[in-house]
Amino acid sequence: MLPVRILIAAVAGCLLLSISSQHLAAQSSRSGNVEINSAHSSGIEQTVFSPDASWVATSSGREIKIWDTSTGRLLRTILGQDRVMSIVSSPDGRALVSCSGNVVKVWDVATGGELQSY
DSSP states (O other): OOOOOOOEEETTEEEEEEEEEEEEEEEEETTTEEEEEOOOOOOOEEEOOOOOOOEEEEETTTTTEEEETTTOEEEEEEEOSSSSOOEOOTTOOOOOEEEEEEEEEETTTTOOOOOEOO
C-alpha cells in the first residue's frame, strides 16, 4: 500500500477519505470500505465531498472525476479546462465549481455539463 498523502473527513456521511498518488479509498460507518483504484493517470491534486457525502470529486491536471462514495463507481469525467487549481461543491451538491488560473467554471454534477464560465 502506498503512503497516504491526504486525509479528508466528511461528517454528513460519516466518511473518511484517504488519498495516495492515484489511489483513493473511502471508509464509511454505513457501508464499510470502498476502494477506487486508478482514479487518475497522474496524481490526485484536489478533492472535495458533496455536502451530503454522496459523491466525491477529484482532480488531476485538466480532468475532474466524480465518484459515488457508497459504491466507488465513477459517475462521470469532466474535461474542458486547463490545469484545475481548485474545486468546491455548491451548498446543495448539485454543482461543482472549478478554478484554473483566471477562469472559473460551474459544472452540473448530474450531467457533467458546463453551466457557467467566468
